[in-house]
Amino acid sequence: MATGGTDLSVLLATMQPSLDPTTYVFINTIEPLTSLPLATLQPQLIAQEAEGTTIVTTEGLATSHGYKEIVFPCKKISLAVHSSLEAIGLIAAITNRLKDHQISTNVVSGFFHDHIYVPAGRAEDAMRVLVDLATEAKQQ
Numbered sequence: 001m002a003t004g005g006t007d008l009s010v011l012l013a014t015m016q017p018s019l020d021p022t023t024y025v026f027i028n029t030i031e032p033l034t035s036l037p038l039a040t041l042q043p044q045l046i047a048q049e050a051e052g053t054t055i056v057t058t059e060g061l062a063t064s065h066g067y068k069e070i071v072f073p074c075k076k077i078s079l080a081v082h083s084s085l086e087a088i089g090l091i092a093a094i095t096n097r098l099k100d101h102q103i104s105t106n107v108v109s110g111f112f113h114d115h116i117y118v119p120a121g122r123a124e125d126a127m128r129v130l131v132d133l134a135t136e137a138k139q140q
Contacts, residue, residue: 004084004112011090012137016080017130023059023120025070026106028052041065044076044115045108056117074106075123077116077130085109097133098126 045056
């Protein structure tokens with residue numbers, strides 16, 4: 001059973017993008033997950049891969065914990081619409097539109113919302129693109 005919306009036109013028209021002003025970064029570590037200071041590192045995202053663990057956290061927390069190799073300073077845009085994890089096309093429509101404006105994306109879907117990490121210097125541009133996309137969807 002799907003939880004959340006699946007109708008692409010409704011999802012696009014009601015997505016209500018919201019920009020988090022915090023700057024986030026990606027860090028990678030080969031330390032075991034159980035030894036990481038997750039309570040104080042406050043990760044937004046953890047991805048375990050064969051090469052190590054990727055963590056997305058704030059730039060300030062990453063540097064205060066001694067991580068020197070931080071990459072992709074970015075801003076997080078969250079979509080206020082509750083999309084189903086089984087929704088088809090929402091992420092493709094968003095990333096394709098941002099691609100058309102030369103804005104890179106790293107996307108993660110939570111249980112209730114989708115979150116798009118975009119380069120910090122392009123966050124306002126990305127917001128305009130997403131608001132325009134939602135406006136276009138409302139007019140159809």
